Amino acid sequence: MFVTYQNTSHFFCFASCPRDKGFTTLNARPDLTAEYVVGIDFGTLSGRAVVVRVSDGAELGSATLDYPHGVMDTTLAATGAALPPEWALQVPQDYVDVLKSAVPAALAAACIDPAQVIGVGTDFTACTMVPTLADGTPLNELPEYADRPHAYVKLWRHHAAQPHADRINDLAFERDETWLPRYGGLISSEWEFAKGLQLLEEDPELYNRMEHWVEAADWIVWQLTGRYVRNACTAGYKGIFQNGAYPTEDFLGALNPAFAQFANDKVAHEIGQLGDAAGTLSAEAALWTGLPEGIAVAVGNVDAHVTAPAAQAVEPGQMVAIMGTSTCQVMNSDQLAEVPGMCGVVDGGIVSGLYGYEAGQSGVGDIFAWFINTQVPPRYFEAAEHAGQSIHQYLTDLAARAPVGAHGLIALDWHSGNRSVLVDHELSGLVLGTTLTTRTEEIYRALLEATAFGARSIVESFNASGVPVTEFIVAGGLLKNAFLMQTYSDILRLPISTIASEQGPALGAAIHAAVAANAYADVRAAGQAMGKLNKNVYTPNERSAGVYDRLFAEYELLHDYFGRGANEVMHRLKALKREAIAAPITGKETA
Ligand SMILES: Nc1ncnc2c1ncn2[C@@H]1O[C@H](COP(=O)(O)OP(=O)(O)O)[C@@H](O)[C@H]1O
Numbered sequence: 001m002f003v004t005y006q007n008t009s010h011f012f013c014f015a016s017c018p019r020d021k022g023f024t025t026l027n028a029r030p031d032l033t034a035e036y037v038v039g040i041d042f043g044t045l046s047g048r049a050v051v052v053r054v055s056d057g058a059e060l061g062s063a064t065l066d067y068p069h070g071v072m073d074t075t076l077a078a079t080g081a082a083l084p085p086e087w088a089l090q091v092p093q094d095y096v097d098v099l100k101s102a103v104p105a106a107l108a109a110a111c112i113d114p115a116q117v118i119g120v121g122t123d124f125t126a127c128t129m130v131p132t133l134a135d136g137t138p139l140n141e142l143p144e145y146a147d148r149p150h151a152y153v154k155l156w157r158h159h160a161a162q163p164h165a166d167r168i169n170d171l172a173f174e175r176d177e178t179w180l181p182r183y184g185g186l187i188s189s190e191w192e193f194a195k196g197l198q199l200l201e202e203d204p205e206l207y208n209r210m211e212h213w214v215e216a217a218d219w220i221v222w223q224l225t226g227r228y229v230r231n232a233c234t235a236g237y238k239g240i241f242q243n244g245a246y247p248t249e250d251f252l253g254a255l256n257p258a259f260a261q262f263a264n265d266k267v268a269h270e271i272g273q274l275g276d277a278a279g280t281l282s283a284e285a286a287l288w289t290g291l292p293e294g295i296a297v298a299v300g301n302v303d304a305h306v307t308a309p310a311a312q313a314v315e316p317g318q319m320v321a322i323m324g325t326s327t328c329q330v331m332n333s334d335q336l337a338e339v340p341g342m343c344g345v346v347d348g349g350i351v352s353g354l355y356g357y358e359a360g361q362s363g364v365g366d367i368f369a370w371f372i373n374t375q376v377p378p379r380y381f382e383a384a385e386h387a388g389q390s391i392h393q394y395l396t397d398l399a400a401r402a403p404v405g406a407h408g409l410i411a412l413d414w415h416s417g418n419r420s421v422l423v424d425h426e427l428s429g430l431v432l433g434t435t436l437t438t439r440t441e442e443i444y445r446a447l448l449e450a451t452a453f454g455a456r457s458i459v460e461s462f463n464a465s466g467v468p469v470t471e472f473i474v475a476g477g478l479l480k481n482a483f484l485m486q487t488y489s490d491i492l493r494l495p496i497s498t499i500a501s502e503q504g505p506a507l508g509a510a511i512h513a514a515v516a517a518n519a520y521a522d523v524r525a526a527g528q529a530m531g532k533l534n535k536n537v538y539t540p541n542e543r544s545a546g547v548y549d550r551l552f553a554e555y556e557l558l559h560d561y562f563g564r565g566a567n568e569v570m571h572r573l574k575a576l577k578r579e580a581i582a583a584p585i586t587g588k589e590t591a
């Protein structure tokens with residue numbers, strides 16, 4: 001279990017601070033009267049805990065735990081059995097391990113007295129689904145189901161339910177379901193209902209044994225408090241809860257008679273509002289975390305939406321892009337509109353009183369990780385190590401040396417499918433223009449640029465739908481890549497502001513904890529006091545932007561050609577891949 005610490009405080013550490021861990025003590029006396037909150041961000045690859053001062057959002061200490069089982073997308077760890085294409089699973093115990101390790105470590109790094117902590121807030125990737133018994137026990141923890149893939153957590157980027165999403169969308173369009181426009185006209189295979197329908201039809205025994213189909217954002221709050229409370233954010237964006245209702249029994253039964261009661265029996269449950277307390281920290285969770293039993297625990301939230309107040313970006317037109325493994329774009333508006341291909345719009349989905357819009361790109365950092373892990377020759381890793389740089393930064397610096405367009409390449413950022421604006425996870429990646437002299441760093445740069453072109457497609461969809469984007473703010477792990485940020489500014493032709501925190505989502509969770517602990521009246525007020533933003537850190541370079549406009553025109557042609565039906569080759573390739581894997585031809589067959 002690998003936990004990394006960061007002591008960001010300038011406080012004199014008392015005996016409680018484990019000097020043997022190598023923490024340096026600095027001559028500044030701790031504020032013994034201050035109140036603190038803890039924010040815990042459950043990302044795709046790791047969980048991060050941050051200790052935050054209630055009065056001003058100062059971050060005193062943080063710690064990260066990489067999930068021991070990571071993302072299971074090729075084999076099931078418990079058995080070694082191969083998983084089909086497009087699967088992505090996780091082990092829920094990994095999330096509890098974050099509570100048991102990263103939280104105590106963050107408290108130690110902050111050198112505060114845990115008794116000064118008044119609340120804890122969490123945020124999670126979504127839609128990450130946990131099938132549970134009535135008491136919240138995940139099905140994979142039952143010995144009889146440990147070898148069943150459907151018993152495990154389906155991570156947000158589990159894309160094997162695309163055929164189920166297609167059926168949901170076709171039927172909803174045919175029946176003119178009123179909720180469909182709230183999702184840009186298409187429900188994603190990544191969301192609750194497509195995944196639930198896949199579970200029913202591929203493992204009905206598990207489906208029938210399951211009592212609750214729980215967002216991980218709510219499951220972790222359940223572990224902290226002993227109470228199951230659904231959060232209003234995922235209920236709306238991922239659970240098709242609109243105007244106080246889920247899709248009807250009649251609609252669900254038309255998909256599959258056995259699915260008619262899915263919303264009533266497996267999904268529906270008490271819904272808590274963002275910033276409210278879901279409950280208080282249980283005695284067991286207090287032992288895990290080192291936090292005081294009985295402190296407020298905020299209703300769960302999503303890693304993207306929770307970040308908007310942390311960036312002081314909750315006003316209409318301020319689009320916050322949480323850029324990590326994926327990118328989520330979230331933005332408030334006082335207008336309710338249908339934005340083609342958005343992920344969803346929820347009244348109060350980000351902060352109360354405004355319509356919260358979400359769009360997204362399922363693959364961003366994931367695409368760069370795929371390239372690093374499979375396409376980069378060893379000499380680049382050796383050179384990066386010699387230069388004392390991460391491979392990402394080394395490749396970025398190499399790529400940045402060339403003028404815009406010098407690589408002669410264009411790429412489609414669909415290696416993890418397309419979440420917005422096409423909502424199709426049967427699409428796949430593409431790099432066009434390679435020659436015998438194309439270099440590794442040139443392809444890396446084309447992939448960086450492709451994700452920015454994808455973001456521009458989303459921004460232009462909002463602008464064209466009467467929900468204009470007036471400011472672009474970046475949070476998440478990718479903001480550390482300055483060249484990537486400048487590229488986004490050039491391609492979007494917008495200034496890029498950045499959240500002044502390396503743990504934006506965790507800071508957002510901490511803000512919600514402060515509201516749940518009644519330190520602030522609401523999330524807006526808490527964000528104003530505790531959030532942090534660096535305005536207009538990057539501004540467009542006109543010369544680069546002009547060349548990028550020409551590349552974006554090519555991107556749009558490829559986007560529509562491969563993504564809107566002119567050529568279904570990407571769908572055919574994935575179908576062929578599934579057939580080949582299902583009935584492998586080894587060449588040893590007898591005539
Ligand atoms: N300097 C970098 N440039 C580009 N991509 C990076 C860089 N550093 C990390 N990444 C990518 O960012 C992703 C991790 O993002 P992060 O926000 O830390 O995690 P999460 O998505 O779990 O919240 C990984 O996919 C990794 O490949």
Ligand SMILES: O=C(CO)[C@@H](O)[C@@H](O)COP(=O)(O)O
Nearest residue numbers: 043044125126304324325326
């Ligand atoms: O889909 C959402 C939010 O709606 C994200 O949780 C999901 O894309 C995962 O985000 P990360 O890339 O892990 O930060």
